[in-house]
Amino acid sequence: MTANLVSGVLQMLLVGAGAPLLLGVVRTLKARLVGRRGPDPWQPYADLRKLLAKEAVVSATTSWIFQVTPYVLAATMLTAALIVPALVARPALGFAGGAIFLMYLFLLGTFFLALAGLDAGSAFGGMGSSREAAVAALAEPTAIVAIFALALRAETTDLGGIVRRFAEDPGAAANPGHLLAFAAFFIVMLAETGRLPVDNPATHLELTMIHEAMILEYSGRYLALVEWAAAMKLFLFMTLLANLFVPWGVPAEVTPLSLLVGLLALAAKLTLLAAVLAVTETAVAKLRLFRVPELLAGSFALAVLAVASVFLVR
C-alpha cells in the first residue's frame, strides 16, 4: 500500500516534471542534426511559464466542452502515469485494467480534444479534429494489438506483469513476433504523438497540420495544459516502448536504491530513444495526408501478424 503510494506519486512527478525536458532534448537533438544550434533542452519549461502568465482568449462560439477539455486531457495523462511501468515494474494503478485501460485512456483524451477542435466552429479546428480522429482510429487499435502480442506471450495484460515476465526470461522475447510488435508500436508512437512523418510538430502551415490545427483556438493557461499533456503523451509512449520491449533495469520492488536504478535505466533508454526519434524525424519527409493511413494500415497489419505469430511460432 505505502509502496504503491510512493511509486505512484514518484511516477506522476517524473512524468509530469520530466516530460517537457524529454521534448526539449528531442528538439535540441533535431536542431543539432540539421546543423542549427537550436534551443536549450529546458526551453519547453520557459514556454509553459510564458503561457501561464498570459491571459486566455476564449471564442464566444465555444461551450463548456472547450474549457473542460484541457483538464480532462491532463487528467488522462496523469492517470496514465500511474499505469505505465516507468520507475517500477509494479505500477500503482496496475490493478485498474492494464494495457487495455491505458490505451482507452489515451483514446478518451483524444475524444475530448477532437470535440474541442469542433467547438469553436472554425474550419481549421474541424479539419484538425477530423484528421486526428482518423489517425487515432487507426493508431489506437494498432497499439492495443501490438501490446497484445506481448501480453499473449507473457500471459497477462498487466503492463507491469509483461515487463517482469520478459525481464526474468529474456529467451521468451527472442522471437519474430516481438520484432513485428516493436515496429508497429514505433510507428504508432510517431502517429499518436504527432511526429514526422505523420504530422509535423514544428509547423503551423494550415493545410498540413493535424494536432496544431485542432488546438488552434487555445491560449493562455489552457494552451499550457494542452502542450503539457502532449509532452506527457510523448514521454509515456516512449517509456512504454523502452520498458516493454527492453524490460531490463525496471525494478520490481520499491526501495530507494531500486528507484534510483530504475530512474537511471529509464533516463539512459529514453535518451537513446530520443536520439532515434530525432534521427528518424530528420531522415524522413512528411507524408501526404492520405498516404498516412497506408502507413498506419501497414503497422496495423504488422501488429496483427505479431499476434498471429504467437500461435504459429510457439
Add this chain to the structure above:
Amino acid sequence: MALLAYGTAAVFGLVAGTLGVAGALGHAWTLRVPWLVPLTGLELAMDPLSGFFLALVGAVTVPVSIYAMAYARHDRRGRLAFLAFIAAMAAVPLAANVMTFALAWELMSLASYSLVLHDRDAEESVRAAWVYAVMTHAGLACLLAGMLLLGAWTGSLRFADWRAAAPLLSPGARGLAFLALALGFAGKAGVIPLHVWLPVAHPAAPSHVSALMSGVMIKLGVYGLLRAGLDWLGPGPAWWGIVVILAGSVSALVGVLYALVDHDLKRLLAFHSIENVGIILIGAGAGMLFRQAGLGALAVLGVAAALYHTANHAAFKALLFLGAGAVVRGTGTRNMEEMGGLIKRMPWTAACFLVGSVAISGLPPLNGFVSEWLTFQALLQNARIPSPEVNLVFALAIAALALTGGLAAACFVKAFGITFLALPRSGAAAAAHEAPAAMRAGMVALGAACVALGLGPTLLVPVLFAVAAPLAGSPAPPVVTGWVALSLPGEFARLSTLGAAAALVAGLLIPLALLRLLGAERRWRVYETWGCGRLVQTARMEYTATAFANPFKRVFDFFYRPVRRLEVEVHPESRFFVQKITYENPTRSVFEEWLYQPALEALRVAAHRVRALQSGSANLYLVYILAALLLMLVLA
C-alpha cells in the same frame, strides 16, 4: 390517457424488472396453462438466462415509458401497440414451448411493425415498415423451420425435452437445426448481412420505440442465439462458434463503417446497434468455442462478457435514441448537417448524449469500457485452445474488436460534435428548445445506469458468471472481488473502474491546484473565433459531418466504393461564369448490390415464370385440381 397508458407501461416494466432480477439470481419457476394456447398450451419457465433478459426488458421499459409520457403525449395511435410490444418482449424469454414462443415472437414483431408504421402518410415509413415486415417474417420462417424440424426429430415441442434429446441427434441434423435457428435469430439481432431492415426501421419509428427496439428487441435475437447454440442443442462442434465469432466480427466492423458516413442521426445510431450486436456475438462465439474445447471457466467468461455488453448496450443505446428523439423534436430534422450549437439550447440533452457517446465508444470509466475489456480478456485467453485455426480466428476477432473501438470513438466525435457543438447550421437548430421534464428524467435515469454499470463490475460480474454458468456447462469460476478490484480467474488481469474513476478525478484536481500554485494568470477574455482575416463567422465556414467523415471515406474506399458526381452549369457566354455546381459523393452498399438486388431479381424472374401456370382458364384449373387429387391418392 397518455399518462395512463405509459404509466401502466412503467409499472409493468418495474414488475418485469423485479421478477427478472429475482430470476437471474436463481429464483426459478414454471407456469402452465394447458387450455390457453392450441397444441401445447401456454408454458412459461424462469431460469437465470430468462431472468436476465426479462430484467433487461423491464429496466429499459421504465425510463422509456417516463420519457414517452411527454414525448408521445399527443400521439393517440400507438399506445396499445406499445403496451402489446413490451408485454410480448417480456414473454419471449419466458416462453418454454414452441407455440408460446412463436406467439410471443410474432406479437412482438407485429406490434413493432405497427409502431414503425407510425406515420402512414410518409412514404419513408411505409417502405421501412414493409422492409421490416419482410425481413422479420423471413426470419420467422427460418425459426419455425428449425423448431418444427427439432420437434419432429425429438418428438416434443417443449424446449426442456430438447435439452435431453438433442445430443442424441446426428451431427448433420443438429447442424441443420442450428443453422435455421441461428439465421432466424440473427435476422432479428441485425447481424450482417441480415441487417437491412435495421437502418430503415429504427429512424422511421418514434424515438421511444427506437430505443426499445434497439435497446431490447434486437437483444432477444441474441437471447435466442445463446439458447439455441448453448442450451437447446447443447454444445456444438467448433464451426458453430467460428461462424458466430466471425459473423460478430464482420457485423462490428461493417456496422461502424456504415455509421461513420451516415449523417442521419437516428440511422447512425441504428448502424451502431449492428456494431454492438457484433461485439456481443464476439463474446458469445468465444464462449461457444471455449465450451467446445472443454475450457468451462473461460466459456463462462466469454458468455458473461456478451451478457454484460448486452446490458450496457441496452442502457447507452436507449439513452442515445432518447437523446436523438429530443434533438429531432427540438429541431424538426434528423439530418446532422442542419444541426449544431445545440449544447447551448439543449444543455440537459447534450450532457446526457455526451454520457451515452463516451459509454458507447468504450471509454473508461463508463460501462462500454467494462464489457469491451471483458470481451478482450476472453479473446486473449484463446492460447489455451490447442488448435492453430481456431487461434487465428480469435486473432482476427481481436483485430476487428480493436479497430471497431477506434472507429466508434471517431464516429461519436462526429455525432456529438456536429450535432451539439459550434454554430447552428440552420434556422431550426438556432430555434431549438430543451425537452420537457419527463423526457429529461428518462434520459438522466439511463445516463445514471451507464455510470452505475461502469462503476459496478465488482458486484455485477459474479452475478453474470452465475447466469452464464449453466450455458457454459461448468460451475462459475471464483472471481476474486473486493469492493474495488476484480480479478479474473487465472491471474490474467485485473479491472477496477472505481480505481480508474478515482484516479481520473484526482487527475482533474491536480492541474487545478497546480495552476493556482504556479500563479497562473486567471483572467480570460471572450472573443470571436480566429478566422485568418475574415470578417464575420457564419455556420457555412464550419466543418460539416460529410467533411469530417471524408478521410474515412478515402481510407476505406474499397469498402464504400463512393461515386463522384460533379455537375457544373456555366453561363452560355463563358465557362468561367459558373451558375450552379452540384456535387454528390454517395457510397454504394456492397450487400444491397451483391446480395439483395440479385436475390430480388431472381425472385421476380421466378415469379414471372410461375405466372404461366395462372392462365385464367377455368378448365386448366380443374385439371390442376384433378392432378393434385390423383397425386394425393397415389401418395396416400
